[in-house]
Structures are given as C-alpha cells and as structure tokens.
Amino acid sequence: MTGTITVDQFVAAPPSEVWRTLTDPELHARWWVPGDIAATVGHRFHLQMPGWGAVPCEVLEVVPEAKLVYTFNKTWTLTWRLVAEGQGTRLFFEHSGFDFDQKSERDAFNRMGPGWRDRILPQLAQAATQRSARGRG
Template structure:
C-alpha cells in the first residue's frame, strides 16, 4: 500500500489548526461539507463534489496533536500537528493506495498534487484567519 505524505506550515497555533480540522463549519471552508467531530468512534460523511458522500470514522483523536480517520472504506487520513515558532507544522499521511489497482493508482497520482497545491493551502488560510 502506498501513502501520500505531505507537510504544510500554517501561520496559526495548533489549537486553531485543530479547530479547522475538526469543526464542520470550518472543514466546509477548506475542503468538504460533513458532520465531522473529534470523538473516537464517531462516524460521519464528507460530501465530495463529483463523488458524493464518503463514509468516514474517527480512529484516533489527541487534541491538538493528532487526528486520524478512515476516509471511504479504503483510505486513512492521519493529521499530525506540531508547534513550530509562531505557527504549526501540519503533517498529513493519506494511506491505503493499492498501486496494483488501476483506479487507485490514478487516484494516488491526482490526490498528491491536489492535497499539496489546493487543499492544504486552503486549510492554512482557514486556520490563519481564526
């Protein structure tokens, strides 16, 4: 299984980034509509434009340091927040890509740049505005 591993500096403290990752109205601003919550075992959906509601389940929540949830039935998103100077280093691991599966390999190729160039910068903007 392959993993997309990225990091993004955010000019906001870990508590603000945590809020941006775990509060539905803030997640909607930078990524997708959904009923996310930072409680282990919480099941929710994220409504991905063009793909519909994707099932998710929180598997780890350590405020304001680590937030992990399944995304669809195949992937896991693990967010780690580290205080850095006057901001936060956000580390993302999007795992579970079977590169032998043509569909998954194509998703892997698209999602890396999407996270890096679009989604993580939008997360940074959202958190910095809090």
C-alpha cells in the same frame, strides 16, 4: 503494494486554531468539503465530495490539538499531526492505503497527491491563519 501521500505544511496559526479548523464542521466546509466531522473516537460521519457524493468516514484516533486519524471510504486513512513550531504549527498529513495493484487506485493517487499539496492543505492553512489573525472570529 500500497502507497501513501505525505504533505508537510506550515500554518501561521497556533495548534489550537489548526485543530479547530480541522474538526469544526462549519470551518471544515470552508477549506475542503462539508461533513459532520467530530473529534471523537468511533464517530462515524460523511464528507460530501464533489463527484463522489457522501464518503463514509470513521474517527480512529484523537489526541486533541496534536493528532486526528480517520478512515476515508473503506480503504483509505487520513492522518493529521500537528506540531507547534514557533508561533505557528507544522502540519504533517498522510493519505494512506492506496492499492497500487488496482489501476483506479494508482490513478487516484496520482491525482490526489497534487490536490492535497497544491490546493487542499494550503486552503486549510489560509483558513486557520485568517481566523487566528482575526482573533478567532
């Protein structure tokens, strides 16, 4: 049995700003962690996770300003979908691939769900909103 964390986050910035916040390495480091991310299918990169070190990732799917999918370690997948909503963006996030047959994976699922919902995605929303309010500064 596998599990998926899902988060629905409104961002008071247009999809273009949210996309840039997701895919620009300098901006990515401001709201989550450093990494050499790029929105190119097949791009292999690492995210520098505190306590884990360099986590290998590979971009699987890119639809500019609409969808970004990449692996996160060897078993998990992160999916980011952006949908324009009024003057902002509805961001749908999925962290999938948790193997509930393994205690360590169940524990990770239980820790990461609140982290994504309560900390990481709100930080992304704040970073994108601040950039948008400053006129992309």
